[in-house]
Amino acid sequence: MRQAHSVEQIRAAEAALMARLPEGALMQRAATGLATAVLDLLTGTGGAYGRRVLLLVGPGDNGGDALWAGARLARRGVAVEAWQLTERVHREGAQALRAAGGRIHRRTRSLAAAEAPDVVLDGILGIGGRPGLPGAAQEALAAIDALPRRPLLVAVDLPSGVAADTGELDGPHVRADLAVTFGTHRVAHLVDPAAGACGTVHLVDLGLDAHLPDPRVEGVQPADVAALLPRPRPEDHKYTRGVVGVRAGSATYPGAGLLSVAGAACGLAGMVRFVGDAAVAERVRQAHPEVVGEGRVQAWTVGSGGGDDAQRHLREALADGVPTVVDADALAHLEPGDGRDSLVLTPHAGELARLLGVERAAVEAAPLAHVRRAAEQHGSVVLLKGARTLVAHPDGRVRATASGPPWLATAGAGDVLGGLIGALLAAGLAPLDAASVGSWLHGAAATRASAGGPIVAGDVARALSQTLRDLLRPPGSAQSPA
Incomplete structure (x- = not known):
């Protein structure tokens, strides 16, 4: 069965695992899996070198995952730009992206057709976020929707704006082509209406299995x-x-x-x-x-x-x-x-x-x-x-x-x-x-x-x-x- 757990269960399992790992190791595992998934997407559509990836970054760990993944992509020759949608973002991830040659803008900006990204990475909200999107996120998505060609949209963990534990929607939300999640599935990946916004779901193994209790929802395979x-x-x-x-x-x-x-x-x-x-x-x-x-x-x-x-x-x-x-x-x-x-x-x-x-x-x-x-x-x-x-x-x-x-x-x-x-x-x-x-x-x-x-x-x-x-x-x- 494809297992899906609650936010509380996932956070408890992550805490148990992090207690046995060096600081930051879990985020590095997640970022590596995320970057690999994006590279696979790019490789399947013409190669990665010289392609453009836009990060939409919020204040939590999902934003950190996106920034660290962006740094890895930049080192592979991808042109990476991040839009910082909140006052605070993951500091070490931002530093890593800049060091790898990526750019960070503190707000949404207009994009010329030649600057249109091939992939947009949604790192706006984490699994603890409430349904709906803040105004800055809506503004960023509107700018992307205005592009003549829609880029592929990859959600970090799950699309921002959906309820992780119930699969419910309340207000605007991201609609992804691919959701890259970590350790275990979230309930929203398996349950409508949110599951319809996730696109294809790719699970990155973090080694959480030994720390997870019985799942809240199972997906039949x-x-x-x-x-x-x-x-x-x-x-x-x-x-x-x-x-x-x-x-x-x-x-x-x-x-x-x-x-x-x-x-x-x-x-x-x-x-x-x-x-x-x-x-x-x-x-x-x-x-x-x-x-x-x-x-x-x-x-x-x-x-x-x-x-x-x-x-x-x-x-x-x-x-x-x-x-x-x-x-x-x-x-x-x-x-x-x-x-x-x-x-x-x-x-x-x-x-x-x-x-x-x-x-x-x-x-x-x-x-x-x-x-x-x-x-x-x-x-x-x-x-x-x-x-x-x-x-x-x-x-x-x-x-x-x-x-x-x-x-x-x-x-x-x-x-x-x-x-x-x-x-x-x-x-x-x-x-x-x-x-x-x-x-x-x-x-x-x-x-x-x-x-x-x-x-x-x-x-x-x-x-x-x-x-x-x-x-x-x-x-x-x-x-x-x-």
Whole structure:
């Protein structure tokens, strides 16, 4: 998992490490990693010698990192200029930059086209900064925006103006192409809306791992999914591999039932059962002849397109006492006593807002806070769908996935996801694992199906099999023919 820690945790770990290192050694490690990342950018776009880098420097350690990195860049033949946006900046870093041939201006200045930087380094605010930007920083960014060609913008640690611990935004902020962070990820790197301002995130190892506690948020990676995927044993049969039941669709929304079954019938469970509208059941049998009718299950997926039947389907599924995915129409029928840690609730922002009695805009502005609140309030795992999906456990653990393309925002995609998570539950995964693995697989299948272009929900379901094969294939083995 990609681990993200709070500001307090990071500062405590840095203090523990600095107690064992010579003074200034940690900043030198950070500056070296930062300079290397910038050199890689420049090398990839025509070479570093003679290129221009502009530093936007504030008063904290991020400004110091930028100044020391600037000194290293200047010694490699880069023309480095720094704009000092506060009265005080890191003294030793400023001295090092001047000694290496870099220039420091105490305020923003107008730039001629010939002076336009290739890279701008955002060292304005550190991880302890409040959301929003001071006036001097806004003035500097306006001068950069006025250039005829936009330079690449690299954030030191994370874009200035975002909240490190919550991923929230409040006012103007930097939007980076690359964020170079140190030691561990910050929550804002993994959680929207701030994550959308970070661009690509590059982690520089500082040796903090031994001093860091459990993370506040984890980012799901392909290796995590491969390790968690259920695999049949030689002695298994269809029942021991797990049976998932689907109660979804209606005469009004028959496609929801078909798509939920398509997600459940990805092969991860040994059998899929469908219970619902007779006309939908007939269409399911035609599309998926392996799907059978009512009987015992190890997990349910309930709610997608359920319409007037959603409440009855939810009550009947919950009466079985097995792990259950509660989606779409069924979410509206949850009652206070329904909460249990074997449930996975899968709302989008509007549905989560209704569950919590708040406005949708509030959920979208602070998704981490609201998904945690919902998980605690319902005593269940809650998966909040989005560009970066968040999965929260009632104990406060949160996982983030960001494997899907923007094309995944299409009708019916959530129905496929619900069925997929139900299959993972039936196969034996714990609710937190089933939800986070299912979310990552869903996004990866969408990426495969899309290939950079539009998709519909059925494309995602059809791409699941090959996505799973790729993950399950032993490392180094030859790919099967396309």
